Amino acid sequence: MCHRAGVMTVSGDPIFMPASTSLPELLLAIRRGQLPPPASVDGALVPATEAAAYAVQDTVGRSLGPVGGWKVGASSPDAEPACAPIHTATIFSDGATVPADTCRHLGVEAEIGYRFARALPPRAAPWTRDEVLDAIGTAHPVIEILDTRFARPGSLHKLLHAADQQSHGAMIVGPGTTAWRTLDPVRERVVLRINGKVAVDHIGGNAAGDPLRMLVWLANHAARRGMGIGAGCVVTTGSTTGTIFVAHGTDVEASFPALGPVRAHLA
Numbered sequence: 515m516c517h518r519a520g521v522m523t524v525s526g527d528p529i530f531m532p533a534s535t536s537l538p539e540l541l542l543a544i545r546r547g548q549l550p551p552p553a554s555v556d557g558a559l560v561p562a563t564e565a566a567a568y569a570v571q572d573t574v575g576r577s578l579g580p581v582g583g584w585k586v587g588a589s590s591p592d593a594e595p596a597c598a599p600i601h602t603a604t605i606f607s608d609g610a611t612v613p614a615d616t617c618r619h620l621g622v623e624a625e626i627g628y629r630f631a632r633a634l635p636p637r638a639a640p641w642t643r644d645e646v647l648d649a650i651g652t653a654h655p656v657i658e659i660l661d662t663r664f665a666r667p668g669s670l671h672k673l674l675h676a677a678d679q680q681s682h683g684a685m686i687v688g689p690g691t692t693a694w695r696t697l698d699p700v701r702e703r704v705v706l707r708i709n710g711k712v713a714v715d716h717i718g719g720n721a722a723g724d725p726l727r728m729l730v731w732l733a734n735h736a737a738r739r740g741m742g743i744g745a746g747c748v749v750t751t752g753s754t755t756g757t758i759f760v761a762h763g764t765d766v767e768a769s770f771p772a773l774g775p776v777r778a779h780l781a
């Protein structure tokens with residue numbers, strides 16, 4: 515990775531940028547097609563802290579339209595979760611064709627999502643676990659598509675990818691069930707099919723363990739960021755299948771016995 519001020523590389527070739535270019539400006543220029551996705555960026559642009567990465571999400575997010583959901587994940591049951599808001603422009607319904615220009619990379623992940631029937635807005639007192647759970651309306655099978663505004667997913671500093679909306683590309687939300695309290699997300703089976711063939715068949719959720727813990731964390735994190743969780747927002751809780759990169763033109767289906775299937779065509 516190149517650490518000189520004002521330089522990034524695209525396919526190994528240096529591109530000189532004004533030294534004053536900020537990370538939000540860079541990410542927005544890439545999103546607008548004004549700059550190609552870089553393979554490396556100036557080391558001075560790497561956020562120094564998670565809070566700095568979230569501030570970049572906030573600045574970029576103001577240009578991405580209304581928020582319709584969140585993604586949240588954690589590397590272990592005790593680890594501090596990480597998150598990003600998801601905008602309505604990249605949220606699709608069951609059976610949707612996701613237009614080809616939505617994502618460059620298509621990293622397919624099967625996830626469990628929760629739709630909030632009631633808002634949890636910013637407030638002085640922390641949201642309690644009971645209050646957060648009482649605000650959930652339905653649970654859903656979800657496909658999240660991982661993408662990146664950099665050249666390759668996961669190739670740069672973790673906090674650059676965190677700032678880049680935690681590598682969110684698109685989210686497809688399947689039908690919901692109100693019986694979410696009887697769902698055991700930690701022991702639920704998931705089958706991910708790619709073009710009709712089973713790619714992953716797994717029981718046991720993901721590294722984060724209990725997703726409800728992450729929803730409580732997110733409610734308070736989003737409140738501290740002045741956003742809160744809006745009524746109708748879907749929070750997706752991390753991949754239960756790892757990430758399967760597929761080509762454009764692929765059909766995907768994720769199915770959980772307690773939730774049913776969600777399908778999409780990735781054009």
Ligand SMILES: C=C/C=C(\O)C(=O)O
Nearest residue numbers: 586587596680752753
């Ligand atoms: C915050 C991001 C988490 C994920 O993308 C994941 O666990 O799948």
